[in-house]
Amino acid sequence: MLWREGSVAVVHRPRYDDWSLPKGKLDDGETVPAAAVREVLEETGFRAVLGRYLCQVSYRAFGRPKVVDYFSARVESGAFAPNDEVDELRWVPVAEASALVTSDTDRSVLAAFAAEPADLATLLLVRHAKAGKRDNWPGDDDLRPLSSAGWRQAGGLRSMLPLWGPTRVHSAPRVRCVETVQGVAEDLGVGVLLEPRLSEEGYWPDREAGLVRLLEIADGAGTPVVCSQGGVIPDIVATLADLGGVSLSGTPCKKGSAWLLAFRRAEPGWSTSDSHTSWPRLVSAHYFPTALPKPTT
The missing domain is CATH 3.90.79.10 (Nucleoside Triphosphate Pyrophosphohydrolase)
Structure with missing residues (x-):
């Protein structure tokens, strides 16, 4: 359209x-x-x-x-x-x-x-690409890098995500998360902004703070890409959908997948809690299980 x-x-x-x-x-x-x-x-x-x-x-x-x-x-x-x-x-x-x-x-x-304004704010929420099995990585899990399959997935994201004209790239501070979106950031000529609140360890001790941080990113200028983890993304998407009244059949989150989230800008009277602070409201969520094209037959 x-x-x-x-x-x-x-x-x-x-x-x-x-x-x-x-x-x-x-x-x-x-x-x-x-x-x-x-x-x-x-x-x-x-x-x-x-x-x-x-x-x-x-x-x-x-x-x-x-x-x-x-x-x-x-x-x-x-x-x-x-x-x-x-x-x-x-x-x-x-x-x-x-x-x-x-x-x-x-x-x-x-x-x-x-049904919605044409100029909604959009955010691309990405799960990091494949990084092998945790049990096979001898070092600090935060430093576990992408596997060869993960780099192929990251290449697909590098090709697909620019179609939404992203302007900023954010990531949980894990090597595999940063590597997943590093190519997008390089093509934009920007750095990857680290988001501790959107890692599994940073999100769950204070879920509301993590949700607020995601909404702060969504409410900024331009279209952001945000890379996080499988223990965070389904809860964020489900919670924002519930708050926004968006019906979802599920919140899948395969490695290398992406959620396209669309928000109305901040409106008085809507918030993530009983406070009077207003935040963007989710109105649409669409899931891409992969950024790689389907194999030809």
């Missing part, structure tokens, strides 16, 4: 003579978020920065099932020029777009987009 201030993009596809939202197919060796950004660029000429996950829709086209994942996607740069797939693009308000698009599935995506 490509958007800019006050309007969304709707495209005309001459092959089908319909008005549609930009979408397309995965290339071999491509993740869903990468395909979303590439297809938007190819169809519209605009480079986009991804935001919250919107929904997944399923339908049949020419007798074959299709499944499409949609993200909010803010225009970063570019300009439209007619091409083989799209001969016209219109920037229209959501209500006008709903009347213009041909399919009901596109209308359902527009409704999901309109």
Whole structure:
């Protein structure tokens, strides 16, 4: 769902003579978020920065099932020029777009987009990549590094996470956590900010302080990446979902996975406790079990 201030993009596809939202197919060796950004660029000429996950829709086209994942996607740069797939693009308000698009599935995506403000704050919460078995590491567990499989996972994260335009990188002070997101930080030209409250040892003695620290990070400028551990992330996601009224079917947390969290900015009257301090409120949470593309068959 490509958007800019006050309007969304709707495209005309001459092959089908319909008005549609930009979408397309995965290339071999491509993740869903990468395909979303590439297809938007190819169809519209605009480079986009991804935001919250919107929904997944399923339908049949020419007798074959299709499944499409949609993200909010803010225009970063570019300009439209007619091409083989799209001969016209219109920037229209959501209500006008709903009347213009041909399919009901596109209308359902527009409704999901309109359910929350377009410019929500987003945060990428990552579990560190594989680091071998603790029992096989003879030294201080804090210093246990990534395994070869972990470095491959870190490489996938290095490719996928920039699609959301991150500006800051935070990590629990464990070598395996820092190494997981070090490449993202290097590509941004920033350092990794250490977060003791978001390690297992730092989080559990004072859960509320850990939650507050995560919300402080979310409430800052830009989009942060935060790397933590499997003993912390499920509790953070479940607690924030409960506080925000977000329904989740579970809080999985595989090594090298990521949660895309979207927040409304701080609102008076909402807090993590009975205090009057207000914090961002979680409105959307989407899980990526891996940042690596599916193997081709």
